[in-house]
Amino acid sequence: MTTLTIGIIGAGRIGRLHVDNLRLIPQIRIKSISDVFVTDQLKAWAEEKQIEVVTTDYHDLLNDSEIQAIFICSPTTTHATIIKEAAEAGKHIFCEKPVSFSVEETEAALAVVEKAGVKLQVGFNRRFDANFRKVHNLVKEGAIGTPHVLKITSRDPQPPGVDYIKSSGGLFMDMTIHDFDMARYIMGSEVVEVSAHGAVLVDPAIGEAGDIDTAIITLKFENGALGVIDNSxxxxxxxxxxxxxxxxxxxxxxxxxxxxxxxxxTVERVEKEKPLYFFLERYTQAYVEEVNEFISVCLKDSEVSCSGFDGLQAERIAKAAKQSLETGVPVQLKPLVKA
Known part of the structure; x- marks a missing residue:
C-alpha cells in the first residue's frame, strides 16, 4: 500500500485539527467528512481543504469502498458503536480517547477489531510529545535504574463549561485518563491499585453537576513502584x-x-515565561506525530504503539479512581493479558 484514503467522522475542533495535520502527509487523500450538523460554513471549509464529500451520515464513509481508514472524532458515546461498524467494514481506525465510558463496551469493541484484523490506534497524543517520549526512552534504557516514584502534574488553565462537564464522563475519564495512560507509558508497568481523593475548589457549579475539579490520585504498579497524579x-x-x-x-x-x-x-527578580496556554499549543507537534504514526502503521502493516488495549487499561484505572473516590478506600485492579 502506497497511498491511504481517509474519512473523518466528526467535524469539531479535534476533527478539523486532524484534517490539517493529515494534509501535511503526501500519501494521504481525505475523501469524506461526516458530521450531524452540516452547515454552509462546514461545506466551505471542506472545499477549502479539498475534501470531496460532506455528509450527515457516517455510514456513507463506512460503505465507501475507496476509504481505507477512518478517524473517529465524534462524541465519546458514539465511539464503541462506530469502532465495531468500521472494523466490520474492514476500515483501519484512529479513535479519540476514551474508547467509551464503559469498560464492557470497550472490551466488546476491541473484540470486533481483533476478529476483523484491522488496525486501531487510540488518541493518547501525549505519548508523542518529544519530552515525554524522551523520558520514556530513558526509563526503558535503564538510565534511572529501577523506578521508584512517578509524579505527574496535569492542570488546565481554566475549567470547561458546565454543559461539557455534564457529558464529559467526569474528571477521571475526561482529563486524568491522559495521565493514567502516561503513568503506564512512562513506568512501563501496569497499575495494580488506585486510591483517589477529590474536591470542588474551582467552581461550585462543577460540584452541582456531579463532578470534581481537583484531585490527587495515588497508584501502585506491578513492579512495586509508586505514583502520584495531581489534577486541577x-x-x-x-x-x-x-x-x-x-x-x-x-x-x-x-x-x-x-x-x-x-x-x-536582576537584582529585583528572576523571571521566565508562563507555560503555553492550552493543549492545542502545548501538544501541536504531538498531534502531528500521532497521525504520522497511524498512517505509517496502515501503509506498512506494522503494529500500533498506542493500541485499543492501552485505551482499555486507562479506562479501567479511571473507573477504579472513581470507585475509590466514592468509597474512600483503595481499589485493586486485576491484571489483564494483552491480546
Whole structure:
C-alpha cells in the first residue's frame, strides 16, 4: 500500500485539527467528512481543504469502498458503536480517547477489531510529545535504574463549561485518563491499585453537576513502584504539564513548555515565561506525530504503539479512581493479558 484514503467522522475542533495535520502527509487523500450538523460554513471549509464529500451520515464513509481508514472524532458515546461498524467494514481506525465510558463496551469493541484484523490506534497524543517520549526512552534504557516514584502534574488553565462537564464522563475519564495512560507509558508497568481523593475548589457549579475539579490520585504498579497524579481544572498561570520519575540510579524530569527558554535575572527578580496556554499549543507537534504514526502503521502493516488495549487499561484505572473516590478506600485492579 502506497497511498491511504481517509474519512473523518466528526467535524469539531479535534476533527478539523486532524484534517490539517493529515494534509501535511503526501500519501494521504481525505475523501469524506461526516458530521450531524452540516452547515454552509462546514461545506466551505471542506472545499477549502479539498475534501470531496460532506455528509450527515457516517455510514456513507463506512460503505465507501475507496476509504481505507477512518478517524473517529465524534462524541465519546458514539465511539464503541462506530469502532465495531468500521472494523466490520474492514476500515483501519484512529479513535479519540476514551474508547467509551464503559469498560464492557470497550472490551466488546476491541473484540470486533481483533476478529476483523484491522488496525486501531487510540488518541493518547501525549505519548508523542518529544519530552515525554524522551523520558520514556530513558526509563526503558535503564538510565534511572529501577523506578521508584512517578509524579505527574496535569492542570488546565481554566475549567470547561458546565454543559461539557455534564457529558464529559467526569474528571477521571475526561482529563486524568491522559495521565493514567502516561503513568503506564512512562513506568512501563501496569497499575495494580488506585486510591483517589477529590474536591470542588474551582467552581461550585462543577460540584452541582456531579463532578470534581481537583484531585490527587495515588497508584501502585506491578513492579512495586509508586505514583502520584495531581489534577486541577484551573491553573491561572497556564497549562501545567510536568512529570518526574525517580529511580535508584537517578531521576528524569519533563518540565513545562514555554514560548521561549529565556530567563531574566536582576537584582529585583528572576523571571521566565508562563507555560503555553492550552493543549492545542502545548501538544501541536504531538498531534502531528500521532497521525504520522497511524498512517505509517496502515501503509506498512506494522503494529500500533498506542493500541485499543492501552485505551482499555486507562479506562479501567479511571473507573477504579472513581470507585475509590466514592468509597474512600483503595481499589485493586486485576491484571489483564494483552491480546
Amino acid at each position: 481544572r484551573q491553573a491561572v498561570y497556564g497549562y501545567d504539564q510536568r512529570l518526574e520519575i525517580f529511580g535508584d540510579k537517578g531521576t528524569a524530569q519533563a518540565d513545562n513548555v514555554r514560548e521561549t527558554t529565556v530567563e531574566l535575572s
